[in-house]
Amino acid sequence: MAKETETGVEAKQDAISRRVSAAEMEWQEKILKPALERSPERRRAFTTTSGVEIERLYTPADLPNFNYERDLGDPGEYPYTRGIHSTMYRGKIWTMRQFSGFGTPEETNQRLHYLLSQGQTGLSIAFDLPTLMGYDSDHPLAEGEVGKCGVAVSSLADMEVLLQGLPLEQVSTSMTINSPAAVIWAMYLVAAEKSGADWKKLSGTIQNDILKEYIAQKEYIFPPAPSMRLVVDTISFAARETPRWNPISVSGYHIREAGSTAVQELAFTLRDGVEYVEWVLRAGLAVDDFAPRISFFFNAHNDLFEEVAKFRAARKVWARVMRERFGAKNPRSWTCRFHTQTAGCSLTAQQPYNNVVRTTIQALAAVLGGTQSLHTNSLDEAWSLPTEDAATLALRTQQVLAYESGLTEVVDPLAGSYLLEKLTLQTERACYEYFDKIDAMGGMVAAIEKGFPQREIHEAAYAYQRAIESKDKIIVGVNEFTSCEQPINILVVDQGVAATQRRKLRELRERRNHAQVQSTLETLGNAARTDQNLMPFILNCVRSYATLGEICDVLRRVFGKYEEPAFR
């Protein structure tokens, strides 16, 4: 009997359960049983990378009553399980968008130009930890950290250097920035404006997903409520001013990197998406005014079929959520557009060239899963930021897949696989189970305050570690097939970066209009205490060359700082 849950899922009892046919029973008796007696399988049970049990064989019995039109549908059509476009890569190959950034804005600018010259088709900028945390390069807490994990950007001046000579109206730019996303985005917008670009033509993304910071990446500054306010402000601003910009990239990548299963990655990400939609609706926007520009960011881990199922389930769940839960009418509000990054956490320090193989499999999963944009990790991921050579090989990996493998010629080529269709349904169902749990807790912010997603992730991470240490799970080169290690060349960020950045800040503070800076900062502080959209105020601070740290300090004073509850 069909049952509608709050999330609109029909929980048909026979939807996923298996009815073995007479022919299959005969096969089990006559063929399988003797084979197992002669030669038992290697393990008692097999699981996916995430620990989901996987069967020996999938047949039509796994998809009873499967109806193509009702349960799958065509690409480019609700619920988009087979892809958000009808032609997918036959029309346009996914954007090759390598995450890059280190040292000074000058060095990163060079790397961005280099990658474009080597055929990458989108830009993606990585910032250093001080920048990510809203500190200038000369802050005491920035000691030792400047330029190490990404590029140091403390002011509009740095952003102008970073973007120097880049064709901003022709190439989209993604910026991985969260807590201070509004400020960094303001710097980008002003730098673009000063270089003559039209905001209406700017294409790109800011990650701006604070919920996953509380859950997984932990680069938060302010408490949840004011942080969500900043996200809402940026989404509202984008809806009016930058029609081609994605003001948020709701992310599962980091959740997976923290050790979650594939289902947890999917469920927590999409439920974060639901939370953002709810907050923006409460601020008074109509869903179709902003939902088309919500984008997503997923991980591509090792288990090919589990990952492809996850991507397909993501599209199906999000489409239903947007149409049924939120009543969106514009089909562009229903589509789960996403960027994917191959799994950094799966890459090893030992035998780093094995990582090229892992990354290839993961990239394959992302493409078979219908990603819009892709970053492939470099072989030296476990050692340092990528060298130029390693970054080039990672890009070439995508290019070989795109041009030599035949992958782009058919839309959703694995559809119809009994395994894949069943896994897609199972993943979808498991996702809704998490939605129900989180809804019952009062939503995602409430669930985070209770520590729920954080605990789920930690348990999964610990189980995975135990599986490796017991050799239940083999990692080639690490717990099996080890060999004498040959060191590789790694990128070393120039020691002089911090001093250079500090000098630039001194010079900036000397030449700018001090009174104007103070005035814009004060006005921002006052506005932050009201419920006005803060983007115009932040833009004014940026235009006066107030630094990232100065702007964030104002917000820290008004919003306070967040500390997570102790881990027991």
Place this chain on the structure above:
Amino acid sequence: MTASPIRVLVAKPGLDGHDRGAKIVARALRDAGMEVIYTGLRQTPEQIVNAALQEDVDAIGISILSGAHNSILPRICELLRQEEMEDVLLVVGGIIPNEDIPALKSAGVAEVFQPGVSTQEIVDFIRTHVRQKNAPAG
């Protein structure tokens, strides 16, 4: 007579928020019978050494993946010397290039655990190298 459990402070210095490894190590040490205090994120060297002093720990485990180890670890070592806590075992895990290890060890780091190490190796190292504690009287 049983010796009192080994007390370990697991700490995340610097701005890095990636705590998957630190939490796994903390749990593995607890499962191995040690008493573990986890400092949480974004601790300064001063806060870490102060916590180690307050908690009277036998070992400190630092987790650092951000590349700031060459600034942070010597500072921690210096503070431990100032507090006359050099017999507290100091170990580090995270992203540390091979080239940096000798200098860290000279500064006072007992061992560096790079990606791929097992929690069992960390447990064994701490058990073997931590200062010997007196068993309680009686």
